[in-house]
Amino acid sequence: MDAVNHQFQLAARPVGLPKPSDWHYAEVPVAEPGEGEVLVKVQYISLDPAMRGWMNDGRSYIAPVGIGDVMRSFSAGEVIASNDPDVAVGEHVGGLLGVQEYAVAHGKGVFKVDTKLAPLPVYLGTLGMPGVTAYFGLLDIGKPEQGNTVVVSGAAGAVGGLVGQIAKLKGCRVVGIAGGPQKCSDVVAQLGFDAVIDYKGEDLDAALTEHCPDGIDIYFDNVGGEILDAALAHLARHARVVICGAISQYNSTTAIKGPANYLSLLVNHASMTGFVMSDYLDRYGEAVTEMAGWLASGQLISREDIAEGLENFPDTLLRLFKGENIGKLVLKI
Amino acid sequence: MDAVNHQFQLAARPVGLPKPSDWHYAEVPVAEPGEGEVLVKVQYISLDPAMRGWMNDGRSYIAPVGIGDVMRSFSAGEVIASNDPDVAVGEHVGGLLGVQEYAVAHGKGVFKVDTKLAPLPVYLGTLGMPGVTAYFGLLDIGKPEQGNTVVVSGAAGAVGGLVGQIAKLKGCRVVGIAGGPQKCSDVVAQLGFDAVIDYKGEDLDAALTEHCPDGIDIYFDNVGGEILDAALAHLARHARVVICGAISQYNSTTAIKGPANYLSLLVNHASMTGFVMSDYLDRYGEAVTEMAGWLASGQLISREDIAEGLENFPDTLLRLFKGENIGKLVLKI
Numbered sequence: 001m002d003a004v005n006h007q008f009q010l011a012a013r014p015v016g017l018p019k020p021s022d023w024h025y026a027e028v029p030v031a032e033p034g035e036g037e038v039l040v041k042v043q044y045i046s047l048d049p050a051m052r053g054w055m056n057d058g059r060s061y062i063a064p065v066g067i068g069d070v071m072r073s074f075s076a077g078e079v080i081a082s083n084d085p086d087v088a089v090g091e092h093v094g095g096l097l098g099v100q101e102y103a104v105a106h107g108k109g110v111f112k113v114d115t116k117l118a119p120l121p122v123y124l125g126t127l128g129m130p131g132v133t134a135y136f137g138l139l140d141i142g143k144p145e146q147g148n149t150v151v152v153s154g155a156a157g158a159v160g161g162l163v164g165q166i167a168k169l170k171g172c173r174v175v176g177i178a179g180g181p182q183k184c185s186d187v188v189a190q191l192g193f194d195a196v197i198d199y200k201g202e203d204l205d206a207a208l209t210e211h212c213p214d215g216i217d218i219y220f221d222n223v224g225g226e227i228l229d230a231a232l233a234h235l236a237r238h239a240r241v242v243i244c245g246a247i248s249q250y251n252s253t254t255a256i257k258g259p260a261n262y263l264s265l266l267v268n269h270a271s272m273t274g275f276v277m278s279d280y281l282d283r284y285g286e287a288v289t290e291m292a293g294w295l296a297s298g299q300l301i302s303r304e305d306i307a308e309g310l311e312n313f314p315d316t317l318l319r320l321f322k323g324e325n326i327g328k329l330v331l332k333i
Numbered sequence: 334m335d336a337v338n339h340q341f342q343l344a345a346r347p348v349g350l351p352k353p354s355d356w357h358y359a360e361v362p363v364a365e366p367g368e369g370e371v372l373v374k375v376q377y378i379s380l381d382p383a384m385r386g387w388m389n390d391g392r393s394y395i396a397p398v399g400i401g402d403v404m405r406s407f408s409a410g411e412v413i414a415s416n417d418p419d420v421a422v423g424e425h426v427g428g429l430l431g432v433q434e435y436a437v438a439h440g441k442g443v444f445k446v447d448t449k450l451a452p453l454p455v456y457l458g459t460l461g462m463p464g465v466t467a468y469f470g471l472l473d474i475g476k477p478e479q480g481n482t483v484v485v486s487g488a489a490g491a492v493g494g495l496v497g498q499i500a501k502l503k504g505c506r507v508v509g510i511a512g513g514p515q516k517c518s519d520v521v522a523q524l525g526f527d528a529v530i531d532y533k534g535e536d537l538d539a540a541l542t543e544h545c546p547d548g549i550d551i552y553f554d555n556v557g558g559e560i561l562d563a564a565l566a567h568l569a570r571h572a573r574v575v576i577c578g579a580i581s582q583y584n585s586t587t588a589i590k591g592p593a594n595y596l597s598l599l600v601n602h603a604s605m606t607g608f609v610m611s612d613y614l615d616r617y618g619e620a621v622t623e624m625a626g627w628l629a630s631g632q633l634i635s636r637e638d639i640a641e642g643l644e645n646f647p648d649t650l651l652r653l654f655k656g657e658n659i660g661k662l663v664l665k666i
Contacts, residue, residue, distance in 0.1 A: 266578070
């Protein structure tokens with residue numbers, strides 16, 4: 001095979017927001033799949049806030065991307081060559097295939113997806129990592145009960161939008177926090193949240209008092225920083241805070257801002273629990289099956305924000321951190 | 334009854350450490366017990382870090398002490414008059430009897446203690462609020478398992494010293510954090526901790542690396558501030574952080590310092606849970622019974638630091654915040 005593979009390699013560890021010189025756009029030969037491996041033509045690349053963490057050095061739940069390595073990403077595409085008898089050419093698969101046009105992966109390291117059930121990008125969103133994150137983060141850590149008040153930050157994002165919808169399915173009152181009028185009207189009108197707070201235009205503390213008169217039973221945090229701190233000040237007794245992300249802090253060049261109101265956990269006998277989806281890999285199918293059912297019955301809406309062109313990867317990634325996407329941000333190759 | 338009752342009333346809400354003018358030392362007549370009430374001659378007053386919080390205005394797990402009211406405290410003494418048929422004169426009781434020589438309380442609002450089983454001050458420490466706090470905070474929130482590494486701050490204090498001893502009884506490796514050589518040697522030699530870190534004399538981060546090479550499974554926090562932050566950076570996977578107190582922050586006149594390393598919860602799928610003993614009032618007896626058994630068999634050591642004289646209450650309270658006490662600080666009247 002003589003075809004050319006374009007890929008984004010990590011050229012330098014970013015300080016703050018990733019800049020163009022942190023990337024190297026490389027042209028390499030398409031690799032041959034070895035024993036048990038498959039060759040995938042990548043069609044969609046997922047853009048996730050977690051990618052920013054993978055670019056940093058230091059101990060985390062997953063090793064950092066090495067300098068000179070292809071940038072790690074969840075991607076999905078079509079198998080075009082296979083040395084794994086269980087994976088046929090023409091099947092669609094997803095996995096950690098990287099920011100590139102062609103990926104070689106172990107057949108056992110990818111998961112098959114059925115594009116007759118849902119379009120490919122949905123397997124990177126609602127039926128992929130963000131969906132499984134929302135599902136277990138809310139249900140397993142948040143433990144919603146009928147009538148609970150659930151507050152979700154990053155409500156217009158891939159995870160937040162699903163958390164709110166699943167909470168509604170469980171009989172909760174759901175208040176979203178998002179930035180800007182378009183996202184906010186969207187969260188209520190499209191996703192069915194009971195209320196929304198525009199953190200860019202409203203006094204967060206006053207709005208939480210108004211929308212959560214009995215306090216917050218579950219706060220699902222995707223953003224960290226001042227929004228987390230404001231939510232902590234409004235916890236109800238025995239509240240559960242799910243720490244799923246902290247997008248406001250990922251590009252910070254100064255010290256992370258710790259939640260000064262953490263003693264609200266003490267006076268309210270509340271908990272704050274961190275969550276990474278990788279702990280639930282063995283239960284992935286459980287979440288995907290139930291959410292596919294909700295999608296099929298129209299109880300859950302999946303939204304993708306689709307950009308195009310591998311060469312636009314660096315700029316598209318920045319859209320995440322500028323809060324410009326509504327729903328799951330993916331790049332079509 | 335014409336006797337005189339001396340008491341400390343809250344005169345002003347302190348800013349920072351309570352100062353003499355925040356108190357009013359009052360001389361009032363001893364009150365007559367009404368229907369169902371008892372009159373208690375107070376013999377011991379408990380000094381607890383939580384008292385500082387009770388002096389502040391604002392929403393908490395318990396109402397603030399009102400200006401002009403007698404200062405709230407756990408106290409214990411002898412019943413000298415009773416209008417409750419279930420409580421006899423001569424019996425010893427404990428309860429929220431306040432910083433005073435004589436207290437009138439509802440008979441159902443005090444608990445009887447048996448001074449033949451343990452001396453009265455022990456019922457304000459190991460068999461009182463600090464003991465029940467240590468017991469449920471560690472066992473119910475921390476959930477220790479054989480072989481876990483448990484780190485306890487405020488290790489020489491009333492709660493911390495018990496947490497470490499109970500963790501040892503459960504088969505854990507226990508590392509204390511305390512301030513100064515005397516407290517530190519004491520924590521190992523007297524209480525049987527496996528190791529201790531002197532936060533005043535050692536580099537906390539390096540010492541945690543040395544003593545917790547596999548990370549911290551349970552961190553029981555009584556102090557907050559920089560020590561909490563350092564511990565968060567050393568969590569093991571699925572660690573449990575018990576937030577019991579934050580004595581380093583109670584007298585702060587600037588904003589509370591939030592734990593900047595809280596995202597360690599995320600990468601380690603760890604939890605941080607607040608705890609107040611009042612949630613466990615219905616299980617108080619369970620803790621006291623088991624701990625009384627451990628005391629009787631010598632498996633648990635109870636230590637009291639006994640000051641004398643009601644008039645010394647303000648200065649004795651400050652000893653808590655200066656970290657001068659070893660074991661449970663009580664005031665003998």
